[in-house]
Amino acid sequence: MTSPVRVRFCPSPTGSPHVGLVRTALFNWAFARHHGGQIVFRMEDTDRERSTQESYDAILELWRWLGLDWDEGIEVGGPHGPYRQSERGAVYRDVLARLRASSYTYDCFCTTEEVDARRKASGSKMQGYDGFCRDLTDEQRAAFEAEGRSPVVRFRMPDGSITWHDLVRGDITFETENVPDYALSRANGDPLYTLVNPVDDALMQITHVLRGEDLLSSTPRQLALFEALVELGIAEQVPAYGHLPYVMGQGNKKLSKRDPEAHALAYREQGFLPEGLLNYLALLGWSIAGDRDVFSMAEMVEAFDIADVNPNPARFDLKKAEAINASQMRLLPLDEVTHRVLPFLKEAGVVGDPVSDADAQLLELAMPLVAERINKLTEAATMLDFLFVDEADFARHEEIDEAGRDVVKAAHDALSAVETWSTAAIDEALRAALIDGLGLKPRVAFGPVRIAVTGRKVSPPLFESMELLGRDRSLARLHDAMSG
RNA sequence: GCCCCCGUCGUCUAGCGGCCUAGGACGUCGCCCUCUCACGGCGGUAACGCCGGUUCAAAUCCGGUCGGGGGUACCA
Numbered sequence A: 001m002t003s004p005v006r007v008r009f010c011p012s013p014t015g016s017p018h019v020g021l022v023r024t025a026l027f028n029w030a031f032a033r034h035h036g037g038q039i040v041f042r043m044e045d046t047d048r049e050r051s052t053q054e055s056y057d058a059i060l061e062l063w064r065w066l067g068l069d070w071d072e073g074i075e076v077g078g079p080h081g082p083y084r085q086s087e088r089g090a091v092y093r094d095v096l097a098r099l100r101a102s103s104y105t106y107d108c109f110c111t112t113e114e115v116d117a118r119r120k121a122s123g124s125k126m127q128g129y130d131g132f133c134r135d136l137t138d139e140q141r142a143a144f145e146a147e148g149r150s151p152v153v154r155f156r157m158p159d160g161s162i163t164w165h166d167l168v169r170g171d172i173t174f175e176t177e178n179v180p181d182y183a184l185s186r187a188n189g190d191p192l193y194t195l196v197n198p199v200d201d202a203l204m205q206i207t208h209v210l211r212g213e214d215l216l217s218s219t220p221r222q223l224a225l226f227e228a229l230v231e232l233g234i235a236e237q238v239p240a241y242g243h244l245p246y247v248m249g250q251g252n253k254k255l256s257k258r259d260p261e262a263h264a265l266a267y268r269e270q271g272f273l274p275e276g277l278l279n280y281l282a283l284l285g286w287s288i289a290g291d292r293d294v295f296s297m298a299e300m301v302e303a304f305d306i307a308d309v310n311p312n313p314a315r316f317d318l319k320k321a322e323a324i325n326a327s328q329m330r331l332l333p334l335d336e337v338t339h340r341v342l343p344f345l346k347e348a349g350v351v352g353d354p355v356s357d358a359d360a361q362l363l364e365l366a367m368p369l370v371a372e373r374i375n376k377l378t379e380a381a382t383m384l385d386f387l388f389v390d391e392a393d394f395a396r397h398e399e400i401d402e403a404g405r406d407v408v409k410a411a412h413d414a415l416s417a418v419e420t421w422s423t424a425a426i427d428e429a430l431r432a433a434l435i436d437g438l439g440l441k442p443r444v445a446f447g448p449v450r451i452a453v454t455g456r457k458v459s460p461p462l463f464e465s466m467e468l469l470g471r472d473r474s475l476a477r478l479h480d481a482m483s484g
Numbered sequence B: 001g002c003c004c005c006c007g008u009c010g011u012c013u014a015g016c017g018g019c020c021u022a023g024g025a026c027g028u029c030g031c032c033c034u035c036u037c038a039c040g041g042c043g044g045u046a047a048c049g050c051c052g053g054u055u056c057a058a059a060u061c062c063g064g065u066c067g068g069g070g071g072u073a074c075c076a
Helices: A019-034 A053-066 A089-101 A111-121 A139-146 A192-203 A213-231 A264-269 A274-282 A297-303 A318-331 A334-349 A357-375 A380-390 A401-418 A421-438 A444-452 A461-468 A469-482
Strands: A006-009 A039-041 A105-108 A151-155 A160-168 A169-174 A210-211 A240-244
Touching: A006 A210, A019 A039, A019 A053, A019 A210, A019 A240, A019 A274, A039 A357, A053 A264, A053 A274, A089 A105, A089 A139, A089 A151, A089 A192, A089 A421, A105 A469, A151 A213, A160 A213, A160 A240, A169 A213, A169 A469, A210 A213, A213 A240, A240 A264, A264 A274, A274 A297, A274 A318, A334 A357, A334 A380, A357 A380, A357 A461, A401 A444, A401 A469, A421 A444, A421 A461, A444 A461, A444 A469, A461 A469
Parallel strands: A006 A039, A210 A240
Antiparallel strands: A105 A151, A160 A169
């Protein structure tokens, strides 16, 4: 009988949330949901210097936007709280005391400088702690204490080797002689990540730890600690580990927080859909099938198998992310696209907030023209502003040359005679006057007209746009453009 | 230095011994559609790092090598 799956999100609220963090969360989420398991959300804010409320809030906002829900933890509570490590000091002190009373750890009085000096003197190639304080006598301890030194609590790595079956990489073995004893707490008593992360996983009964590749080499330490926690009755079981590949930026470097592409919330601002971002991120290390890369999260949950995750580092490709986002956009019903576009139109000042009834109606008519041709929600604003702008504020963003002005005049004259202002009638009148009458190529004919009416070279379909704009405004803009 | 991870088109990947003269997607190039853009359609480009071994048969298994990455903290 296997125990129910329990995974965790455990971000540190330092800085703007990174797409790699989101990818890790997504895989945890998909894994848990696939297995009908639970997700615990805990905030690892032990680093007082770097943790900020802004970052904390940004992470929660991001998770909600993406729809990565959780069952226990931050904001929802649960039986293993509190879920902010900054509020769990008593828990760590207690565990540390029990560890310290056992032989799994020892007090270490060395300073970093002393360890370095010894290594230099001995010519040793080992980089970590040298085990100097492993077997201190009571007298030696007393002597150090008499000097006013306070110890860090150091974990005593066992002899032999440590092997685990990594969920994404298979069996991995470390000889513990290559894994130096490590500190669990600072000399001032503050617990370190090396302690709090495994301890919380233990107390929160996490069964599967899916995390970044950067933590792979600390796994032997955590496994050894976990064995001790199990022995001491603090942990029930040792979780399974899986190490997810890096998300890289340009070149061969990990996508760093300094890269603009790294900031997950920036994608929302750019007009990405959560469906699009998630779908793209899922592709970084996983695929649903050999001939398919657009899918819903429900489909991902259904198909996700951690063993299928590719261990190779993946480069973040903005172009492909946008293409996937565009595909997801096309999957949405029109009124949903409208709904999602609206905040961006308000933000850009294209429509008011709240939207007037007239604008809402116009938008409903205009959206069919733009929904199919935008890849990101932000693009709707530049495509639609000509329709909503006050006439006095209408501006042409492109030049119309001399020849173009003649075309515009011909268009104006032809359109003035149109009886019913409809797309078909406009189409007919313009073609008769410009293509047949002036013998122009369509491209040459409609380009200047488009600029006159919409202000841009790129716009929704011209005739439909003019119908929506209305006869008076269309003719007025054409007239205005005739004189340059 | 030592330890660990990784190695298929430019990029993300499919492939888990024969279906591979290696498939899809993004990108890119050409063409078609076309009032712009976008969509859509068609076609092209382009990869198993290298060397050995196992096998009737290897992108797939093993070893080595080269290359890339990470770790080696009283950071997380």
